[in-house]
Structure formats: C-alpha cells, structure tokens
Amino acid sequence: MACTVKEIVNLQIFNIAKVKAGTAFLDKRQVDWMAVIESPVENFVRKQEFVLTTGMGCAGDPQLLFQFVKDVYESGASALAIAVGRYIFDIPAEIIRYAEENEFILIELPWELRFADIQRETMKEINLRQEQFSQNAIHIQKMLIDFVIQGKDLKDILLYVERELHCVIIFADSKGRLKASNEKPEEIIQLWNDLEVNEEMNIDESVYRQVQMIPYKNGYLLKKDIAAQSDDLVEGYFIILVENNTFLNHNMLQVLESLSAAVALWISREDAIVRTEIRLRNEFIWGLAKTPDRSLDKNIQSRAKVFGYNLNIPYICMAGYSENLDDLTKEQFSGTDFGFKSIIYYIEEEVRYAASNVNKQVAFTFDNNRLIIFLEAQSDTQSIVHHFLNLVDKRLNMLIPGILFTWGIGMHKDGMMQFYQSYKKAHSALDIGLKLNSPGERINFEDTQLNRLLLHLANNAEVKDITLSTIAPLLEYQEKREMNLIDTFIAYDNQNGNVSQASRVLNLHRQSLLYRLRKIESLTNLSLDNPDDVFLLKISIKIWLTGTLKKDREKNYLQNLSE
Incomplete structure (x- = not known):
C-alpha cells in the first residue's frame, strides 16, 4: 500500500513536530512525494504531495499566509508543514480553523529541523514502500500469466487480484457478458451506470489514463477499459469497487494493467478453444447436409x-x-x-x-x-x-x-x-x-413448383430459341427507346387484360398504354386478343425472368437480328 501522512509523521525525524489540524485524517491521506514550496503556489504543487514551507513570501502578512495555505489545499496536497521561528512565528488561529473545516492536515515544524533531512527520511520511506509494491506487482503479473497458462477460469483470476488489492472487480464485454467472483455483478454495473449519469457526481479522468473514478461512500468506483488484442476479439471493461479508504495509486494501476493484459490473453485463449469447437461442430453438420x-x-x-x-x-x-x-x-x-x-x-x-x-x-x-x-x-x-x-x-x-x-x-x-x-x-x-x-x-421450396418448371424448361435448347425469338424484339426496342414493354405486358396481364386498371397501375394515360400494347403486337407479330398468342408471350417472359438465359446469348441473338 502507499504511504499515508500518518506513517510519515510517525518517522523519528517528526518527533518534535506538532499536528495543528486534520489529525483525524492522517491515515486517510496518501503521500506520493514531498516538496518545498514558497509563495506563490501557482501550479507547482501536485495532488497527494506533502508540502514543506518556511512561509518566507508571507512574512508579517497573515492574509498572504492564509491565501498560500488555501492555494496549497486547493492544489490537492495531502498535507502542509510550516516551519516556524523565523518568517512565521505562530500559525494564526484563522488558518488552523480553515484547515480543520476543510479536513486539511496542517503541521507545525520547529525552525531547527532541516528540510533536507526531512525530505531524505520521507523519500526513503516512500521509495521503500514503492519498491515493495513494485516487486509485489511483478509477482502478481507473473501469477496472472501462470493462471492463464494453467487454464484457470476468469473468475479465479479476478478473485486473486481482488484479494491483493482489497476491492471487488467485475469484468463485462460489449455483448453484456459478465465475469465476477461477486454474487451480484449486475448490481455493481448498475451502480456505476446510475452514478455516471448523475450530474452531481464528479467523474475524475484527468490523472489516470483510460480510468474513470467516481467517489462512492468511503471509497470510490473505477471503470477501466480493456482493449482487444486483435480485430476479432470483443472489447470489454472492468468496474472496480474500492472501499475502506484504499488508495488509488500508480502501483495499483500497474496491477490493473497487468490484469488487463492477462484478461486479454485469457480471452484470446478461450476464443481459440471456442473457434475450434465451433469449426468441428459446423463440419459435423455440414457432413450431414452434404x-x-x-x-x-x-x-x-x-x-x-x-x-x-x-x-x-x-x-x-x-x-x-x-x-x-x-x-x-x-x-x-x-x-x-x-x-x-x-x-x-x-x-x-x-x-x-x-x-x-x-x-x-x-x-x-x-x-x-x-x-x-x-x-x-x-x-x-x-x-x-x-x-x-x-x-x-x-x-x-x-x-x-x-x-x-x-x-x-x-x-x-x-x-x-x-x-x-x-x-x-x-x-x-x-x-x-x-x-x-x-x-x-x-422462398419456401414447396411454393416454387412453377419456378422449378420454368427453370427446367429454360434449360431446353429449343425452348430457349422459342423464348428469345418471341421476346427479342421487345428487348431490342427497350434498349433503343428505353421503353419497358415487358413490364407493360406483365401489368396488363396481371389485370386480366383490363386496360383502365393496368394504366392506373403503370401510372400511364389510357391512350399511352394502348399505344404500347399495339407496339407489342407489331413487334412480336402476336395478337393480344388471341389466347394462344398471349400464353406464348406470357410463358416466354416468365422463362426469361428466371435469369437462366445467358446475357451473352441474348446479345448475340440481337446482333444477328440487327445484321
């Protein structure tokens, strides 16, 4: 775990320091770094930083000192330690009250305590803790890869990380499938969704890339995306519920990155197994079908x-x-x-x-x-x-x-x-x-009797010749004049030869339709008043519409006619 302010002030070098405000929060504030800052603060203070100051820029001006403390607090610092005895002799009660009201840790240091010694001892402790956590993170990474190689279930992998980080982890993919050791993962997913749409909630995305954080009770909820390792894999995400004031730090994120890599590897392995099973299953069914x-x-x-x-x-x-x-x-x-x-x-x-x-x-x-x-x-x-x-x-x-x-x-x-x-x-x-x-x-096979008959006829060479000789003039006229006489005849025939109804279907004037019908008769030398001629034209068009007659045969036939 990361260092807290309490662990820092418990170092021997802080024995003569006095905590003036925020005592109740010493073990709730994480320390990532220690720095010496003098007025003005501007953007020189980072979040979770333990700040040391002499108050040199605020000497004799309580208002400047108050503004300095306020700026350090608003920068997200974990604590502020002020050396008294030269520039600042006493920390004003107004500043102590402000720190208490804002749950900010304020510490008084004696002037004789050198900042260099404080920084050395503090950073030694922070670095030692970070080294321990890094070694632990490497160990966790190795264990996660071993779990995947051993074929462990994803639920077991999540449970292992949960125990290491003291949190609850839910994995979900874009298809809505969930993996978790928790009995009710849907409730945690819904909790995130509810908090995410709550306008009063502050979603912090500024510090950690690809991680969103929402405060929740005594802890927070995290959402971390997991990228697919190939185009064929479904992307997913983690929802992590952290309680009991467990700190989010770079070491914890390192573990989550290792978990993301392990889960992507696990999905890839499972995907390969599933694909093999699907291939064998499909081959079995195809064997029955063929x-x-x-x-x-x-x-x-x-x-x-x-x-x-x-x-x-x-x-x-x-x-x-x-x-x-x-x-x-x-x-x-x-x-x-x-x-x-x-x-x-x-x-x-x-x-x-x-x-x-x-x-x-x-x-x-x-x-x-x-x-x-x-x-x-x-x-x-x-x-x-x-x-x-x-x-x-x-x-x-x-x-x-x-x-x-x-x-x-x-x-x-x-x-x-x-x-x-x-x-x-x-x-x-x-x-x-x-x-x-x-x-x-x-298309149901049982409803295709006519189509199957037409296809069978279309494969007969003599039927092909009769069909093309019947409709070729209509096709040639259609290509030259861009007037679809075949569709005209189909609409006319579908209306049982009723010119008025057919003209309405085609959105044509009655006289225009009559002109087209006479054109069909003159081009085919068939009479639309003769039932046999109508049947010949109708069956020829139906056979042609099956698509069996090759386009090159059509073109060759039309070329011969034009010659």
Missing part, C-alpha cells in the same frame, strides 16, 4: 451427443445468402480476412440466441458464403420459422447494420434425419430467389 442417405448409427449418435445436438427430432433447413455482406464488413471487420469468415462466429451466436428465444433446437454450419441453419420442426413449423428468421435478421442487423439476407426454406418428408434432402430443397429455393433477383425474400 451426404445422402446418412443413417443414425452409433458413431453419428455419439458425435452428435458430444456437440450437444439431438438428432432424434425433425429439422427444417434454411439457407441464407447476403449480397452486401462483404461491402458492409470491410470497414467494421477490417483485416487480412474480413467479411464472411471473420464474423461467422458472431453470426452463429446470433442464430443460437434467436433459437433460444423460440425455444427450439438449432444446428448451424456454413459453406461458400452461405449460412445453413437446421431448426427443430413441429406442427406449427412455418410460423415458428418466420418468427425465428425475423429474430435472426434483427440480430444480424444489430451486428452489421444494413445487412440483407435472402432465405431459402426446405424440409424433406418429416425432417427426421433428412439433413441432405432438406438442405437440397432449401438450397434450390435460395437459388430460385437469387435468380429472380429478390434480395431479402424468403
């Missing part, structure tokens, strides 16, 4: 049990993909491996949080920048799935603002050990959603 006809044998069951999965229940699969993930994560997760891989562990945590909210089992993996989620299925599966995905999207938007995922959903038969087939269906539904350019949509 392997057809996988049976629930003893090996699969034992591995599932190790990873905490229950394979004896049905699962529905959701496959998700985001086109804007890399762009949004370049700045937030900057580094050599930004984007999907660097944040997949955070994403999995949000997925598991959402599953816990709907009270369902969940299994998670990823492949080729796609999220693959298997969620426990029941009779109300569809409503649960959408509630679950709402939570996932909300949580991911909190993690990466602006992120937008497209989801494909699929479940084969009853979902019991149907990981492969369910994934194939979800994957197919997602592909359809991406080809239809529907970012943020959720």
Whole structure:
C-alpha cells in the first residue's frame, strides 16, 4: 500500500513536530512525494504531495499566509508543514480553523529541523514502500500469466487480484457478458451506470489514463477499459469497487494493467478453444447436409451427443445468402480476412440466441458464403420459422447494420434425419430467389413448383430459341427507346387484360398504354386478343425472368437480328 501522512509523521525525524489540524485524517491521506514550496503556489504543487514551507513570501502578512495555505489545499496536497521561528512565528488561529473545516492536515515544524533531512527520511520511506509494491506487482503479473497458462477460469483470476488489492472487480464485454467472483455483478454495473449519469457526481479522468473514478461512500468506483488484442476479439471493461479508504495509486494501476493484459490473453485463449469447437461442430453438420442417405448409427449418435445436438427430432433447413455482406464488413471487420469468415462466429451466436428465444433446437454450419441453419420442426413449423428468421435478421442487423439476407426454406418428408434432402430443397429455393433477383425474400421450396418448371424448361435448347425469338424484339426496342414493354405486358396481364386498371397501375394515360400494347403486337407479330398468342408471350417472359438465359446469348441473338 502507499504511504499515508500518518506513517510519515510517525518517522523519528517528526518527533518534535506538532499536528495543528486534520489529525483525524492522517491515515486517510496518501503521500506520493514531498516538496518545498514558497509563495506563490501557482501550479507547482501536485495532488497527494506533502508540502514543506518556511512561509518566507508571507512574512508579517497573515492574509498572504492564509491565501498560500488555501492555494496549497486547493492544489490537492495531502498535507502542509510550516516551519516556524523565523518568517512565521505562530500559525494564526484563522488558518488552523480553515484547515480543520476543510479536513486539511496542517503541521507545525520547529525552525531547527532541516528540510533536507526531512525530505531524505520521507523519500526513503516512500521509495521503500514503492519498491515493495513494485516487486509485489511483478509477482502478481507473473501469477496472472501462470493462471492463464494453467487454464484457470476468469473468475479465479479476478478473485486473486481482488484479494491483493482489497476491492471487488467485475469484468463485462460489449455483448453484456459478465465475469465476477461477486454474487451480484449486475448490481455493481448498475451502480456505476446510475452514478455516471448523475450530474452531481464528479467523474475524475484527468490523472489516470483510460480510468474513470467516481467517489462512492468511503471509497470510490473505477471503470477501466480493456482493449482487444486483435480485430476479432470483443472489447470489454472492468468496474472496480474500492472501499475502506484504499488508495488509488500508480502501483495499483500497474496491477490493473497487468490484469488487463492477462484478461486479454485469457480471452484470446478461450476464443481459440471456442473457434475450434465451433469449426468441428459446423463440419459435423455440414457432413450431414452434404451426404445422402446418412443413417443414425452409433458413431453419428455419439458425435452428435458430444456437440450437444439431438438428432432424434425433425429439422427444417434454411439457407441464407447476403449480397452486401462483404461491402458492409470491410470497414467494421477490417483485416487480412474480413467479411464472411471473420464474423461467422458472431453470426452463429446470433442464430443460437434467436433459437433460444423460440425455444427450439438449432444446428448451424456454413459453406461458400452461405449460412445453413437446421431448426427443430413441429406442427406449427412455418410460423415458428418466420418468427425465428425475423429474430435472426434483427440480430444480424444489430451486428452489421444494413445487412440483407435472402432465405431459402426446405424440409424433406418429416425432417427426421433428412439433413441432405432438406438442405437440397432449401438450397434450390435460395437459388430460385437469387435468380429472380429478390434480395431479402424468403422462398419456401414447396411454393416454387412453377419456378422449378420454368427453370427446367429454360434449360431446353429449343425452348430457349422459342423464348428469345418471341421476346427479342421487345428487348431490342427497350434498349433503343428505353421503353419497358415487358413490364407493360406483365401489368396488363396481371389485370386480366383490363386496360383502365393496368394504366392506373403503370401510372400511364389510357391512350399511352394502348399505344404500347399495339407496339407489342407489331413487334412480336402476336395478337393480344388471341389466347394462344398471349400464353406464348406470357410463358416466354416468365422463362426469361428466371435469369437462366445467358446475357451473352441474348446479345448475340440481337446482333444477328440487327445484321
């Protein structure tokens, strides 16, 4: 511990000194240094400094002496010792009263006591105490590193430092997770938050870098940030409750710095373990998803049990993909491996949080920048799935603002050990959603019968030729005149051929819409009054909208027409 004024005045050299004010606070004032100061004080006195003076600049002027004592007190000095007998013969009662009222320690020294001798003996004691504490701090630092190497829990590490510093320490990260030996860490966190917003409280940040201090009862509360050691680690902070007038000094801060380093090392070690566990868990689920006809044998069951999965229940699969993930994560997760891989562990945590909210089992993996989620299925599966995905999207938007995922959903038969087939269906539904350019949509495989039929047709060479020959004139006209006749026909067809309703949907004048419809007929040589022609145009547009027809094929065909 640091030296107190009481320990200094108990030195033999102070035997003939007299404490004139502040006796009750001798053991409550810390001394970091001793200095000789004469008037004026200005900014030459530091906090927690033991000041010696002869009063030379105040000789014969009680008011000057009073102002000098006041300035020393307001500078934050621990005590003031005035040598009497030459410039000051008696310390005025007014000054002693002022010191008592302000709990300031005032000491009278006989003139014959040399300042050099006082400083030598005092600094010897201070330096001895600091050396002892530094050695202890080095020992604590070594012990903390040993604790991390031995795999001790963070709670044990905090408890060790608490016993050394006689305080209570709470560690919290930015995700709200707490570590403490105290039974109610949330109360101490809340206490800091309440005091921090109290305008009457004075938060001292001026003396110690990265440390905030708020007085509390007979002690104080500290908040110290802990910086992450890499881009992948979550930053955190300590809340330290110090009671019983324990002093905050540089030696104590040295221990807190050692604790910060040890905690960062502990987090790094735990992070590596967690990542390994997550990787093995994800590989297991991906193995189920990519392997057809996988049976629930003893090996699969034992591995599932190790990873905490229950394979004896049905699962529905959701496959998700985001086109804007890399762009949004370049700045937030900057580094050599930004984007999907660097944040997949955070994403999995949000997925598991959402599953816990709907009270369902969940299994998670990823492949080729796609999220693959298997969620426990029941009779109300569809409503649960959408509630679950709402939570996932909300949580991911909190993690990466602006992120937008497209989801494909699929479940084969009853979902019991149907990981492969369910994934194939979800994957197919997602592909359809991406080809239809529907970012943020959720496509259920069971609702994609028409799309799957159109995709199958689009892969037939003869169907491709018929489709392009039908809509190519419309595409060519659109490129030259910037008039989208395909959207015009879709709106017209959706309104069952009602020109008035279609014109309102397109925000066009009726005559303008009729002109466009006649243009469609003249370019395609089809009649919109002929049901067969309408069907041919409609099916051609639907196949073209699947995106399967390659753009280069389109361009080549249009070039041939123009030649």
